[in-house]
Amino acid sequence: GAVVSQHPSRVICKSGTSVKIECRSLDFQATTMFWYRQFPKQSLMLMATSNEGSKATYEQGVEKDKFLINHASLTLSTLTVTSAHPEDSSFYICSAEQGAIRTDTQYFGPGTRLTVL
Amino acid sequence: QKEVEQNSGPLSVPEGAIASLNCTYSDRVSQSFFWYRQYSGKSPELIMSIYSNGDKEDGRFTAQLNKASQYVSLLIRDSQPSDSATYLCAVSLGNDMRFGAGTRLTVKP
Numbered sequence: 432g433a434v435v436s437q438h439p440s441r442v443i444c445k446s447g448t449s450v451k452i453e454c455r456s457l458d459f460q461a462t463t464m465f466w467y468r469q470f471p472k473q474s475l476m477l478m479a480t481s482n483e484g485s486k487a488t489y490e491q492g493v494e495k496d497k498f499l500i501n502h503a504s505l506t507l508s509t510l511t512v513t514s515a516h517p518e519d520s521s522f523y524i525c526s527a528e529q530g531a532i533r534t535d536t537q538y539f540g541p542g543t544r545l546t547v548l
Numbered sequence: 549q550k551e552v553e554q555n556s557g558p559l560s561v562p563e564g565a566i567a568s569l570n571c572t573y574s575d576r577v578s579q580s581f582f583w584y585r586q587y588s589g590k591s592p593e594l595i596m597s598i599y600s601n602g603d604k605e606d607g608r609f610t611a612q613l614n615k616a617s618q619y620v621s622l623l624i625r626d627s628q629p630s631d632s633a634t635y636l637c638a639v640s641l642g643n644d645m646r647f648g649a650g651t652r653l654t655v656k657p
Contacts, residue, residue: 465645474649475592475636524591536582537638537645542591 434458435527437540444515445548451511452543454525460505461527465537466498469522481508515547551575552639554648562656567624569651571637574618580640581613583622585633586650592636596622627655 434457444450454464464481479500480488487500499511508527512519522544526537553572561567569583580599584592596611598604598620604611610623620639624631632655637648 475647477644477646480644522589522591536580536594536597538594539584539591 433529433536433538435461435525435538435540437525437543439543440541441544441546443546443548446516447514449511449513450515450545451509452523452525452545454508454510454527454540456506456527456529456538459527459529461508461529462505463528464502464508465526465528466500466508466510467524467526469524469542475524478510512545515545517547520545520547551641551646552637552648554635554637554651556649557652558654559651560654560656561627563627563629565627565655567627567631567653567655569622569624569635569637569653571620571622571639571648572618573620573637573639573641573646575639575641576615576618578615578618578639578641580645581611581620582638582645583609583611583620584636584638584647585631586636587633595635624653627653629655629657631655 436455438453462483466478467475469475478493481500481502483502489495502508524542526539551574583596585595586592598611598613608625612621634650634652636650638645
């Protein structure tokens with residue numbers, strides 16, 4: 432149980448284009464999902480918390496107009512990187528929280544490696 | 549002071565030895581503690597969760613929590629080369645979870 436999928440696993444795009452990444456909880460409902468970014472040899476950086484049916488909460492320094500998050504159902508959250516630039520190249524990982532309590536266990540998706548040319 | 553601190557390593561142990569990974573956290577009200585393993589190029593996978601003081605064992609892994617000292621550790625017994633990875637400590641702070649920078653473990657055959 433507690434499987435989280437992400438799609439696509441890898442994407443290469445041209446500078447200025449937009450990229451959508453999907454995060455799905457396959458065998459449980461996730462009221463809350465999280466989006467992280469990880470640069471090489473660095474730790475996870477929380478970008479935003481995605482709540483089903485409401486606006487996402489962004490961490491300080493993360494541009495909400497650039498990283499659009501939609502959490503339309505209890506099993507799907509999407510992250511759209513708009514007008515991507517080479518500095519947005521990174522490993523994007525989502526996680527989903529199982530359980531009704533906000534600080535319950537997070538299960539991670541396999542990640543999406545974004546390369547912006 | 550960082551919210552969650554880990555020794556970045558690298559920590560190197562011989563195969564069969566016990567690997568000890570440590571983590572300290574700054575917020576006394578933290579309630580939930582987790583250890584994740586992350587292989588290079590992959591996303592983190594949950595190894596252990598611990599919520600109360602003391603030890604919790606799962607196979608070769610033992611998590612230890614001491615809330616008074618704000619300290620959580622992970623012991624890996626009979627370390628295997630396949631245990632070589634970065635281990636992330638995660639601590640719930642209020643409504644959010646914060647991750648340490650990770651400790652890189654290398655188990656040498």
